[in-house]
Amino acid sequence: MTAARIRIAPSVLNADFGRLTEEVLALEAAGADAIHWDVMDGRFVPNLTIGPDVIASVRPHTSLPFEAHLMVDEPAGSLHRWVEAGCALVTVHAEACTHLHRTLGAIADLDARVGVALNPGTPPQAVSQVLGLLDHVLVMTVNPGYGGQRYLAEMEAKTSHLRRELDRSDRTIRLEVDGGISAETIMRARGAGARSFVAGSAIIRHPDGYTAGIAELRQAAGEGTSAPEDVAAA
Incomplete structure (x- = not known):
């Protein structure tokens, strides 16, 4: 069976916000599979980033799927804003x-x-009772709030636990990791069971540009070897 292609969703947290549309278009041209929007409210995490109007302003210019990662307290009241801004996830x-x-x-x-x-300190069992509603589980491999942090290898046990649980589910649920993903860490995260990867600094700050950064991640992850999970959907 042909192995599934891994999914790379660049975070634009460290991109140039003064030319955000151009940055997203460059990531699309470089081979990104989706754009990961880190939404921070200054309360749930100590940083403050963007709102839905910013995302909506970029949406008409690219065909890439958008994913909104809401690092905000009590997000229920604003969910519609992110969907209206064009976030498929x-x-x-x-x-x-x-x-x-x-x-x-x-x-x-x-x-x-x-x-x-799930934050690093949150056990995988926190999602056990809601699996029937999920399309996507994101394991934080850093404490959220800032880009450029060190990958927490101890989160691999959580990722592996979730991989086993998701494989037993009757739904197709994507498993993604976010934080410290680089050419040095992506194979470890993939070995733990992740097939989708949020990467920021490894792409945005790559000395040879975005295309080289994404290609390096794919190569380091061993793309083309066994990966029994469909990652094509947004």
Whole structure:
């Protein structure tokens, strides 16, 4: 059986926000599979980034899927804003939702793909009771809030646990990792079971440009070897 292609979703957190559309177009040309928008509210995490109007302004200029990673407290009241901005996938943090099941159901009601993210200190069992609602699980391999952090290898055990649990599910649920992904760490994350990778600095700050950065990640991940998961959907 032909192996599935891994999915690379560059984060634009460290891109040039003064020319954000051009940055996204450059990432598309470089071979990105999606654009990962790190949305931070200055409360759930100490950083403050962008709102839905910024994402909406870029949406008409690219065909790449957009994923909104909401690092915000109690995101339920604003979910529609991210879908209206053009995000096919909306991911909320389990730790940020008082009523996680209800919040995930609200994303599904908006006809968006449903994602949940787990901070490093959150056990994998936090998603066990909501698997029937999920399309996407995101394991944070850094503490969220800033780009350029060191990859936390101890999160590989959590990723492996989730890989086994997701494989037993009757749904196709993508497993993604985010934080410290580079040519030095991506194979470890893939070996733990991830097939989708958020990468920021390894692409945005690559000395030879975005195309080289994405190609280097694919090569380092051993793309073309066994990877029994479909990662094509947004």
